[in-house]
Amino acid sequence: MQIVLFDDNELRINFYPLSLTRPVADLRVGILTIAEKWSKWLKLPVSYLTAAYLQPKYPLADSEEDILLIKANICPDEALCDQIISLKYSEKLSNGKGFIAAHTTVTELRQREEFNFDGYRRINYDHAIACINYPEDIFRQNGEEIRKDFSLLTAGRVSAALSSTNTIIGDHIFAEEGVSAECSTFNSLKGPIYLGKNSEIWEGCLIRGAFALGENSQVKMGAKIYSNVTVGPSSRVGGELNTCVIWGNSSKGHDGYFGSGVMGEWCNWGADTNNSNLKNNYKNVKLYHYGLKQYRDTGLQFCGLIMGDHAKCAINTAFNTGTIVGVGASIFGNIVPPTFVPDFSWGVGESAEIYELNKMFETTELVFDRRNRKFDEIEKSILKEVFRIVGKQRT
Numbered sequence: 001m002q003i004v005l006f007d008d009n010e011l012r013i014n015f016y017p018l019s020l021t022r023p024v025a026d027l028r029v030g031i032l033t034i035a036e037k038w039s040k041w042l043k044l045p046v047s048y049l050t051a052a053y054l055q056p057k058y059p060l061a062d063s064e065e066d067i068l069l070i071k072a073n074i075c076p077d078e079a080l081c082d083q084i085i086s087l088k089y090s091e092k093l094s095n096g097k098g099f100i101a102a103h104t105t106v107t108e109l110r111q112r113e114e115f116n117f118d119g120y121r122r123i124n125y126d127h128a129i130a131c132i133n134y135p136e137d138i139f140r141q142n143g144e145e146i147r148k149d150f151s152l153l154t155a156g157r158v159s160a161a162l163s164s165t166n167t168i169i170g171d172h173i174f175a176e177e178g179v180s181a182e183c184s185t186f187n188s189l190k191g192p193i194y195l196g197k198n199s200e201i202w203e204g205c206l207i208r209g210a211f212a213l214g215e216n217s218q219v220k221m222g223a224k225i226y227s228n229v230t231v232g233p234s235s236r237v238g239g240e241l242n243t244c245v246i247w248g249n250s251s252k253g254h255d256g257y258f259g260s261g262v263m264g265e266w267c268n269w270g271a272d273t274n275n276s277n278l279k280n281n282y283k284n285v286k287l288y289h290y291g292l293k294q295y296r297d298t299g300l301q302f303c304g305l306i307m308g309d310h311a312k313c314a315i316n317t318a319f320n321t322g323t324i325v326g327v328g329a330s331i332f333g334n335i336v337p338p339t340f341v342p343d344f345s346w347g348v349g350e351s352a353e354i355y356e357l358n359k360m361f362e363t364t365e366l367v368f369d370r371r372n373r374k375f376d377e378i379e380k381s382i383l384k385e386v387f388r389i390v391g392k393q394r395t
Helices: 009-014 034-042 078-085 106-111 135-140 142-154 357-370 377-389
Strands: 002-006 046-049 066-071 091-095 098-105 121-124 167-169 173-175 185-187 193-195 206-208 211-213 229-231 240-248 257-265 285-289 294-300 305-307 323-325
Touching: 002 034, 034 046, 034 078, 034 142, 066 078, 066 106, 078 098, 098 106, 135 142, 135 240, 135 257, 135 294, 142 173, 142 193, 142 211, 142 229, 142 240, 357 377
Parallel strands: 002 046, 002 066, 091 121, 167 185, 173 193, 185 206, 193 211, 211 229, 229 240, 240 257, 257 305, 305 323
Antiparallel strands: 066 098, 091 098, 285 294
């Protein structure tokens, strides 16, 4: 038995630019990605059914075994896992909003054009479901997902010891092997704090849960981490962070505020970069939607920045409330960036140009080298296809 997490074009577009370079199930919310959650909950291998250009990096199971097909934007919990694992072949699980999961085979998947599974016996699911539908749901639900992931990852385990130079408030803190932390304050009264393997917290940091720090990541001196923050693996952060998610392999290493937002992979913020997350008139924030080609009302008063993979900005960049930054954008100049910075933009304002792929690839190879990773042909092919897909957005 294996798990297959699937998304369709409509679902992926809702999460652009974050899902231009990865399946929806590879989005991080809480400590883990959605795919990692399902694998740990059900103790089964996971594969993906997603856009064709993403499949070489995120392959579909090549197996004749039965599979549990699950919609990619749904986050697991105990009740839902119990119901899904009990499904028999040719049964599907649904609720009032539609399809959730089915017990089927890869062979049958390949023969279907739609995933409504007409003819399957329907099982109704009457409990609440945690799912994400738009990018802002990632930071909105991050605190609760940190709590769930924390319980999943630490059950029956004992935390590594932290140095006595730290101040520990509350008892919901877990440090994996190799964690280094000195002269910092950890307050877990409002939510758990999870410190990944070989992560570092430098001197003078103030950290309040819920907070998750990924493996091999660093929090620099004097950082202030408010609640509901996730910093994914191999990242470096400083300054202020509040209610935000950094996927991983990204740097916000200097002073500046990042709040009510999501940052993808391989991003970099210049020193003293800030984002606003509240409008001066306190009205709802709107975000650009790629499919609609217009702005949609999030219904949120607090909503900051959504930044796609490989995006970078210069020192002293000031992002307005409700800004979308596309994949591969390089932001610099003496004006405030617009609230939609198209993918592969080079600069902003009247002087903005298209960031040509060959030049972007030169930079990306250097970025990968810094983390001992190879920028291979699969990575290049994904970015080439993204460049083609978003061409109309840039014009």
